[in-house]
Amino acid sequence: MKDRYHRNMNMLSPEENESLRSFRICVIGCGGLGGYVIELLGRLGIGIITAVDGDVFEPTNLNRQLFSTEEEMGKSKAFAAEERMKKVNSEVTVHPIRVFVTEENCAEIIKDHDLVVDALDNMAARRLLEVHCEKQRLPLIHGAIAGWYGQVSTILPGDGTLQKIYPSDENKGAEAELGNPSFSPALVASIQVAEALKVLLHRGEILQNKLLTIDLLNQEYEIFEL
Secondary structure (H helix, E strand, O other): OOOOOHHHEOOEOHHHHHHHHHOEEEEEOOOHHHHHHHHHHHHHOOOEEEEEOOOEOOHHHOOOOOOOOHHHOOOEHHHHHHHHHHHHOOOOEEEEEOOOOOOOOHHHHHOOOOEEEEOOOOHHHHHHHHHHHHHOOOOEEEEEEEOOEEEEEEEOOOOOHHHHHOOOOOOOOHHHHHOOOOHHHHHHHHHHHHHHHHHHHOOOOOOEOEEEEEEOOOOEEEEEEO
16 A cells, blocks of 8 residues: 555665565564554554464453454454454554473474564463573563563573563563453553564664663663563
């Protein structure tokens, strides 16, 4: 569609914008974070997005998950991502995979991508994902949310960042304990997509070996060296 990417210009060069069509990004999780991540990547013009999630929509998702509607209850989150992108940007291909990431399938799911986005909600799966991204030399953009709070880090092969952030499962209940509103995943996902774009285009300063923490209750943003 003519002028679809007109507003990308000046921020990106025409050559950079055109190059986005060639990238393949794997998004693990299509819920609160993942829905916004996929939406933003697709609107940017990333050529191929693999959307991975074994879950279906339920009423508790309606307060924050972009692809969740009353009509979508009981339907696959991964397939909803594909249907959404057909309406938003038909130039983008979404490959839905309706599974949860496990030790047995992770390597096969993420292979042949340029970058992986962590939109998961549990520590064990995140650490598993980091291990397999390390093995395949893939950049991983980590994001997490809980209530008013969020965090983002960009993980390149060899960094071992999640092992530093999550040495154990002690924070596994943070999301359930603090809840999740509509705005936290939208903000964290936006930062994740900005980090992904910078990694792919080799632009700007990324959050490598750093953890950006976000406190929306007090509007405090801090970057910690890891």
